[in-house]
Amino acid sequence: MERYRVVPGPEGYLPPAAALHGVELPLPGQGLVEGSRVEGRTAALAIAERLVSASVPTFFPGPLLLWKSTEEALERGRLVREIAREVGAKVIPMPDYRPKYPMIDPAVEINPNHPNLTIWFNKIDVGVFIGVHCHQANLALKIIRGGTSCFTVALCAHEGHEDANASLRDTDVASLTALLDAVRIVKQGGE
Amino acid sequence: MSLEITRMNPHFADVMPQEYTDLVENGPFGRDFGARDLGSFKELFEEHPMCAGCNLSLAFRIIVASLPNPADTIMVGSTGCNSIAFPQLALHNVHSLFGNQNAIASGLKRGLALRFPDKVKDVVVVAGDGATADIGLDMTLHSWFRGEKFATVMFDNEIYANTGGQESGMTECGEIRNMAPTGKKFNKISVANLAIEAGCAYVAVVTTASPLKISKCFEKAVLVAREIGPTYVQIYTPCPTNLKLKSSESVSLAKERSKGTYQFREHVSPEAEEFLAARAEKTEEQVRVTSKDEEMHSA
Ligand SMILES: Cc1ncc(C[n+]2csc(CCOP(=O)(O)OP(=O)(O)O)c2C)c(N)n1
Ligand SMILES: [Mg+2]
Numbered sequence: 001m002e003r004y005r006v007v008p009g010p011e012g013y014l015p016p017a018a019a020l021h022g023v024e025l026p027l028p029g030q031g032l033v034e035g036s037r038v039e040g041r042t043a044a045l046a047i048a049e050r051l052v053s054a055s056v057p058t059f060f061p062g063p064l065l066l067w068k069s070t071e072e073a074l075e076r077g078r079l080v081r082e083i084a085r086e087v088g089a090k091v092i093p094m095p096d097y098r099p100k101y102p103m104i105d106p107a108v109e110i111n112p113n114h115p116n117l118t119i120w121f122n123k124i125d126v127g128v129f130i131g132v133h134c135h136q137a138n139l140a141l142k143i144i145r146g147g148t149s150c151f152t153v154a155l156c157a158h159e160g161h162e163d164a165n166a167s168l169r170d171t172d173v174a175s176l177t178a179l180l181d182a183v184r185i186v187k188q189g190g191e
Numbered sequence: 192m193s194l195e196i197t198r199m200n201p202h203f204a205d206v207m208p209q210e211y212t213d214l215v216e217n218g219p220f221g222r223d224f225g226a227r228d229l230g231s232f233k234e235l236f237e238e239h240p241m242c243a244g245c246n247l248s249l250a251f252r253i254i255v256a257s258l259p260n261p262a263d264t265i266m267v268g269s270t271g272c273n274s275i276a277f278p279q280l281a282l283h284n285v286h287s288l289f290g291n292q293n294a295i296a297s298g299l300k301r302g303l304a305l306r307f308p309d310k311v312k313d314v315v316v317v318a319g320d321g322a323t324a325d326i327g328l329d330m331t332l333h334s335w336f337r338g339e340k341f342a343t344v345m346f347d348n349e350i351y352a353n354t355g356g357q358e359s360g361m362t363e364c365g366e367i368r369n370m371a372p373t374g375k376k377f378n379k380i381s382v383a384n385l386a387i388e389a390g391c392a393y394v395a396v397v398t399t400a401s402p403l404k405i406s407k408c409f410e411k412a413v414l415v416a417r418e419i420g421p422t423y424v425q426i427y428t429p430c431p432t433n434l435k436l437k438s439s440e441s442v443s444l445a446k447e448r449s450k451g452t453y454q455f456r457e458h459v460s461p462e463a464e465e466f467l468a469a470r471a472e473k474t475e476e477q478v479r480v481t482s483k484d485e486e487m488h489s490a
Contacts, residue, residue: 073452091203108208
């Protein structure tokens, strides 16, 4: 059977769950790129390449990063801002998960229930989720893949996301520092 | 108090939407704002897509502003017009299956007590008359029989408003509704009496004609539920859309009803009475100490 590739959409209404196509979560030390398990460093370089070459790369920090002032969260926040600066990315927060009918303000926030609005409004071509609770991230990733052509990245603190186009697992200060290094390497023309 | 969750990561302060900055700087978390202060602080429930003149949204706004400890409160809603309000609420909330709200709240309250044994966590149920008195009556009554410690609020618009106007058990006898053209054939259920019989420690019946009364009764209901046992507040919230009233006329209707068939009632169990009196005394003592302090400072 041919390996299923988790490529950007639009897949249409109800994009298939990658897990149902046999995509498995990365093992410790690994990452996912388009549904394939690869070494963590390979995944970081692939993400860095996407970020550097994007027209409107954007970071979407979620509640776990926005509302905590632990030392770890502060340091992760600093690194996210530094990576964003390095690649010229926007930072659009997901401060909570309210659907806020009839509509959120897509210029300044993103929401897991209709994340496509923010992607469309800002013409985002690479979107990076970090600090979003896993079940809400899964929802957002599927909707984005359903209705947009945005390349999605999930920097997950747990086991990664098979519905993202690329994903790291166990994302901590060390892996964000490694991602920042990867971005700098890619900017200088690669290894 | 769980104020940790309302502290912003400074690395993102510049990109946080204004709404959240306002909530942190001028919201009710950890501050003593109440319904009396509406208009002077950032509310947890502000914009909403409900109909113009909706009394349910008015009651919702008042009770949310009257929560004694919003940072440690979880609200449970049910299907109905309140479920259009809940998505706007900047507070943890659970949307339950129609009628299940008091069962969900029972589990939630017990779970919170196990998970946070050293903290006071308030659980508040808000549901329509159909959800409370008809489809969820079983869940409502049994949570009271079991003595579950949370407050139940009924928004009584005497109709299934959200589904276009069927009669509910709370509709008055003889009343005609959009989808109940022959008129209600039996009397309005007295859920307040059922609540007293079932052992609620505090019960109040109020209307949107008296916002401050709603606020006071609701606050008592939350506090008594915390310490003593189940409580129930029934708020008359006439629906201008279904009753075909002008938006300005619905509060007038509440005013009229509050003088006739929807009069204020309050039941306080002896235990709750004692608790509330002791609390009032303590608050007065605090006020005395504070004003004495202020006198000394200004002297
Ligand atoms: C289990 C179930 N049964 C029926 C419905 C359909 N339904 C949705 S809202 C509603 C009526 C709600 O009436 P009420 O509780 O009085 O709330 P209101 O809309 O009047 O505020 C009904 C019957 C449903 N959503 N779920
Ligand atoms: Mg109703």
